[in-house]
Amino acid sequence: xxxxxxxxxxxxxxxxxxxxxxxxxxxxxxxxxxxxxxxxxxxxxxxxxxxxxxxxxxxxxxxxxxxxxxxxxxxxxxxxxxxxxxxxxxxxxxxxxxxxxxxxxxxxxxxxxxxxxxxxxxxxxxxxxxxxxxxxxxxxxxxxxxxxxxxxxxxxxxxxxxxxxxxxxxxxxxxxxxxxxxxxxxxxxxxxxxxxxxxxxxxxxxxxxxxxxxxxxxxxxxxxxxxxxxxxxxxxxxxxxxxxxxxxxxxxxxxxxxxxxxxxxxxxxxxxxxxxxxxxxxxxxxxxxxxxxxxxxxxxxxxxxxxxxxxxxxxxxxxx
Amino acid sequence: xxxxxxxxxxxxxxxxxxxxxxxxxxxxxxxxxxxxxxxxxxxxxxxxxxxxxxxxxxxxxxxxxxxxxxxxxxxxxxxxxxxxxxxxxxxxxxxxxxxxxxxxxxxxxxxxxxxxxxxxxxxxxxxxxxxxxxxxxxxxxxxxxxxxxxxxxxxxxxxxxxxxxxxxxxxxxxxxxxxxxxxxxxxxxxxxxxxxxxxxxxxxxxxxxxxxxxxxxxxxxxxxxxxxxxxxxxxxxxxxxxxxxxxxxxxxxxxxxxxxxxxxxxxxxxxxxxxxxxxxxxxxxxxxxxxxxxxxxxxxxxxxxxxxxxxxxxxxxxxxxxxxxxxxxxxxxxxxxxxxxxxxxxxxxxxxxxxxxxxxxxxxxxxxxxxxxxxxxxxxxxxxxxxxxxxxxxxxxxxxxxxxxxxxxxxxxxxxxxxxxxxxxxxxxxxxxxxx
Numbered sequence: 001x002x003x004x005x006x007x008x009x010x011x012x013x014x015x016x017x018x019x020x021x022x023x024x025x026x027x028x029x030x031x032x033x034x035x036x037x038x039x040x041x042x043x044x045x046x047x048x049x050x051x052x053x054x055x056x057x058x059x060x061x062x063x064x065x066x067x068x069x070x071x072x073x074x075x076x077x078x079x080x081x082x083x084x085x086x087x088x089x090x091x092x093x094x095x096x097x098x099x100x101x102x103x104x105x106x107x108x109x110x111x112x113x114x115x116x117x118x119x120x121x122x123x124x125x126x127x128x129x130x131x132x133x134x135x136x137x138x139x140x141x142x143x144x145x146x147x148x149x150x151x152x153x154x155x156x157x158x159x160x161x162x163x164x165x166x167x168x169x170x171x172x173x174x175x176x177x178x179x180x181x182x183x184x185x186x187x188x189x190x191x192x193x194x195x196x197x198x199x200x201x202x203x204x205x206x207x208x209x210x211x212x213x214x215x216x217x218x219x220x221x222x223x224x225x226x227x228x229x230x231x232x233x234x235x236x237x238x239x240x241x242x243x244x245x246x247x248x249x250x251x252x253x254x255x256x257x258x259x260x261x262x263x264x265x266x267x268x269x270x271x272x273x274x275x276x277x278x279x280x281x282x283x284x285x286x287x288x289x290x291x292x293x294x295x296x297x298x299x300x301x302x303x304x305x306x307x308x309x310x311x312x313x314x315x316x317x318x319x320x
Numbered sequence: 321x322x323x324x325x326x327x328x329x330x331x332x333x334x335x336x337x338x339x340x341x342x343x344x345x346x347x348x349x350x351x352x353x354x355x356x357x358x359x360x361x362x363x364x365x366x367x368x369x370x371x372x373x374x375x376x377x378x379x380x381x382x383x384x385x386x387x388x389x390x391x392x393x394x395x396x397x398x399x400x401x402x403x404x405x406x407x408x409x410x411x412x413x414x415x416x417x418x419x420x421x422x423x424x425x426x427x428x429x430x431x432x433x434x435x436x437x438x439x440x441x442x443x444x445x446x447x448x449x450x451x452x453x454x455x456x457x458x459x460x461x462x463x464x465x466x467x468x469x470x471x472x473x474x475x476x477x478x479x480x481x482x483x484x485x486x487x488x489x490x491x492x493x494x495x496x497x498x499x500x501x502x503x504x505x506x507x508x509x510x511x512x513x514x515x516x517x518x519x520x521x522x523x524x525x526x527x528x529x530x531x532x533x534x535x536x537x538x539x540x541x542x543x544x545x546x547x548x549x550x551x552x553x554x555x556x557x558x559x560x561x562x563x564x565x566x567x568x569x570x571x572x573x574x575x576x577x578x579x580x581x582x583x584x585x586x587x588x589x590x591x592x593x594x595x596x597x598x599x600x601x602x603x604x605x606x607x608x609x610x611x612x613x614x615x616x617x618x619x620x621x622x623x624x625x626x627x628x629x630x631x632x633x634x635x636x637x638x639x640x641x642x643x644x645x646x647x648x649x650x651x652x653x654x655x656x657x658x659x660x661x662x663x664x665x666x667x668x669x670x671x672x673x674x675x676x677x678x679x680x681x682x683x684x685x686x687x688x689x690x691x692x693x694x695x696x697x698x699x700x701x702x703x704x705x706x707x708x709x710x711x712x713x714x715x716x717x718x719x720x721x722x723x724x725x726x727x728x729x730x731x732x733x734x735x736x737x738x739x740x741x742x743x744x745x746x747x748x749x750x751x752x753x754x755x756x
Contacts, residue, residue, distance in 0.1 A: 075413050075436040160588035182531065182591020184735040270531065271590040271731040272738075287410035289721045290432050 061303065068296035074286060078293070085297035094273055095298060098281040101188065102257050102302075105277065108192030109199050109256035114248050116196075117203025118241060122233050124204070125211040136208070139201040147198070151265025154194045155181065158266070181267050184274055191275050194262050199255065203248045210244035211237060246317030250310050257306045278302045359444035360656045361663075368657050369397045370423040373415060375408045377614050378426055378644040381483060381677040385670040389661055396657055398424075413438060416649055423652040424661065427463070427479045427645050429717045434478050435469030439647035441476040445659040454666060455481055455682055456706065461557065462713045463645055470754055472557035472713075481643030482665035483679030486631075486711065487537050487612040488639055488701050490619055490694070494626040495523050495607045504630035508545045511608075511633060512575070515584055518607040525584040527606025529597030530734060533716065533727025535576055535589070537610040537640060540715045542575055543568030545634025549710045552638075556713040558755040564748040573733060573740040580734040590731045612641075613698055616678040620694050627694040631701035631710075638710035639701070642717070644679055719754035722747070 068085050072078035089095050120139070124132055142150060157163045158180035165177040180190040218236050227235070260279030263269060269276035269284070278298055285295035374382050379402045386398045401422065403411060409428055415421060416438040425439065433439055446452050452460065459481055466475040489511075491504070496514075499521050505511040515525035528535060544552045546568030555562035579585045586592065586600070594611070601609040602622030609619075619627045631637045646665070648658045664670055671681025680702045681687070689695040705711050716723040729746055732738035738746075 073432050073436070075417055075432055075438070159591060160586075179588030179591035182588050184732075184737055268531070270727065271735055272728045284721075284724060288724060 064296045065300045068293055068300050070293045072292045073290040074292045081293065085293045086301070088294050089297050089301050094276065095278075095281060095294075097273055098276045098278045098298075099302075101275065102259065102277045102279075104188070105192055105195060105256040105259055106253055108189075109195040109259070110249055110252040112196045113199035113203045113252055114245060116200050117207050117248065118238065118245070119233075120200070120204045121207030121211055122237050124208055126229070136205065139204050141201065142198045143202045143205075147261035148265050150194060150198060151262045154190075154197075154262075155266050158190055182271055184271050187267055187271055187275050191263060191266055194266065195256065195259065198262075199252045203252065206244045206248050207241055210241045214240040242317060246314060249313050249317070253309060253313065254306055257302060257309070359448050359659065361445075361448050361660065363393055363396070363657060363660050365395055367395050367397075368654050369399065370652070370654060370658055370661070371399045371401065372424040372646075373401050373403070373408070373412070373422040374426040375405045375428075376402055377405060378483075378677075378679075381644075381670070381673040381679060382426075382646075382665070384673040384676075385482070385665050386661075388669060388673075389664045392664075393660075396661075398661065416651070421649045421651040423649055423654060423658050424646050425649060427647045428642075430463070430465050430470075430472060430478070431720060432469070433647075434465045437650055439478050440650050440652070440655060442478060442480060442648065442659070442662075443476045445662070446477050446480070449659070449663045451477075451480055451663070451666065458553075458709055458711055459484060459643055461553075462642060463647075470558050470719075471560070473553070473559065479643075479645035479647040480659075480662040480666070481645045481682060482662070482670065483644040483674035483677075483681055484641055484702070484711075485612050485614060485644065485679060486639040486641040486698075486702055486705060487541070487610065487714075488629055488631045488698075488705075489541075490601065490609040490611055490615075491628045491630070492601070492604065492607055492623060492626055493628050495604070496628070498523065499607075504628070505633055507633050508542065515579075515608070519582065519584060524586065524606045525608065526579060527597050527601040527609040528585040528589045529592035529594045529600075530589045530727075530730055531591055531593040531596070533723060533730055534594045534597070534610075535730035535734065536714075536716050536723075536726040539569070539572035539576055539726075539730065540640055540712070541610065541632040541634075541638065542572035544636075544638040544640075544710070544712060545632060546571050548636055549638045549708075549712050552712045552715075555751070556715055556718050558718060558751070560755070562751075562755075564751060565744050569744060569747075570740050573743050576730065577733050577736075577740065580736070585734070590734055613678050613680065616694055616698055623694075625692065629694050629697040629701055631704045636710050637704045637708045638712060639705040640714055641705075641711045642713055644674070719750055721750055721753075725750040 067078075069080060069082060070078035071081045071085070124135065145153075159165075160177075160179045164180060168174065168177050178186060180186045214236065218240075219232055222232050222236055258279055259277050260283065263275055263277050263280050264283070267275045269280045282295045282299050282302075285291045285298065372382065372386070379400070383400055386400055390396060390398065402408075405428070408426070409431070412425060412427075413431070413433055413436070416425065416433065417436075427433065427439070442451075460477060461473040463479040463481070464473055464475050464477050466472070489504075491501075495518070496502070499514065499517040501514050501517070505514050518525040526538070528538070540552070543566065547566050551562075551566065552568070555564060580589070586597075586605070589597075592600070597606075597609065598611065598615050598618055600606065601611075602619060611619075616629070631639050646662055648655050648662070652658055666682040668681075668686045672686065674681040675687055678698075680699070687699065689699055716726050719725075725747055729738060729743040733740070733743055
């Protein structure tokens, strides 16, 4: 989450210009030389970050892609298999199923939270009542909790004698009570909703920050023209939040595709394989099945897919 | 601009060569099983510090054994470390191949640990200390690994048992009295009949938590009752020609499906883990619970004199079990000292600690549990199973992925998503992938 595409970054000033300014007035420095010095300084400043990024992000990623070309049990000698592991990723039903589940999670982690977050933020921004600050904190709280803790909490809430079933029974919906995480029909949705619960807070806070940047004069003008609250939301708030929507979508979509913690702590991929996601699958492939090559192939495909999707979102979200 | 263009390909080439040089694997202490060097049963006076890795389930007794051993051998210090069961199995190989490998490790299964030569061949010590005479053959078999690294019951020994586990049936005597069951069922038919009686009396017949796949226990016990322990062992140990497609397994899976349909097991079985089911059983939910000796203390505390245990009945009395067995790291600098500790763990004194923890000891001659307690039941069940030579390893250990396969398959059977035939084919396909 360190680098969020779509955020505004100050453009570096033209290095040539700066070179001119610092050049001694008596001698005219050749333009090329100035350029090079400027670039050298820039590279020097970039070096620490680039080094760490290279060592701890790019290199492990390349290494993992490299391992994906081998059959390896994680300890012994590896055998070169070319792209056979990739064939497995796209043909073994369990692996394909995990992918489908992750894509489905985008609905729970991204679509619902972004929608809910925008609406909630608009309501919060419009009401200046006391308690709005408290509400903001409460909404953001799930984002602060470690996801494993979130998973453990929800496992209790969803259990046969958990709070969810108690609440249903209290309002006379006893027929609906069930072990939510143990039931083939409900486990996937139940786990997905945990993601919604976590992501909605983040989206709301992002949108709230965005709304505060919208020029109040626009609302005033709209009101003078006789627009109601809904029309304001539709024609001023939503278009004004374009950039925030892109950020929220990117962040939550990455979370959906890379989901692991919540699934691990709630269902472990079960019942059957109904909540199996690539993250969980990779973990099992490495640590129980000892199929490290296939796990790396799956990880490579997953990360490539995520990058593509994020790039697509950012392109769609670019202001015209 | 031109310079940058030149940089990119050269960087790529550099990366590729660097990566090619470090192709994965082959960095383990020994890629071939380590042959035993000269062994000695004599402990020197040199100060030695060993490290030992275990899990909480098996660890308490080990901690006491360590203290006693250190008392007898003041020059030896053993540092104890523990991780929970699931994570332990996942991190064991990494720990053993690290530069700070522990000397003594609990082995829960043979896995890839033996295949990659991470633990020592213990044949020399077994002979020197006479383990092969003290420990029953069928208990050592699951730590004997053939040269292919996956077939068990043949070849050198890689771990020494310190205590044994056995899975059988716990029952609630108070609930049993309500349906007029005053002695443990003596056959599979009597057992299923008792379950029917319980259902009719409004008592949950079988407490079960299958979130982690523990329905594999009753399935295996029913199968063994029908097929006999020898046939099941051959399959669990991966011996060639064995198959899961047997009448016993079919009956076990059919019964599981029936229990789910008829409400003989809890509705939320798939959402409850083993410990959750133990807690419910202790709270009085369920006539029977299929579980291992490791929960004996908890059930004894919870149900007191209402708690009972019996070995699974059948044509032969059988149990599922393994041993709490420790291996010695190939990287250990003091294998002789480590082996002396393994031998100490088979002594009557250490056996007492195992027993206190709920495990069955190697040497149980000094045990005298109180009559009528679940502990006394446990010991007589253990003796009955041993007399019948009926102890079989866990079916979930038959391949590295078998636990997940059983988990998913039994969950789907309980959920009505898979039939017996489908489950048998899936399980056997998994087995074939490893033992082909």
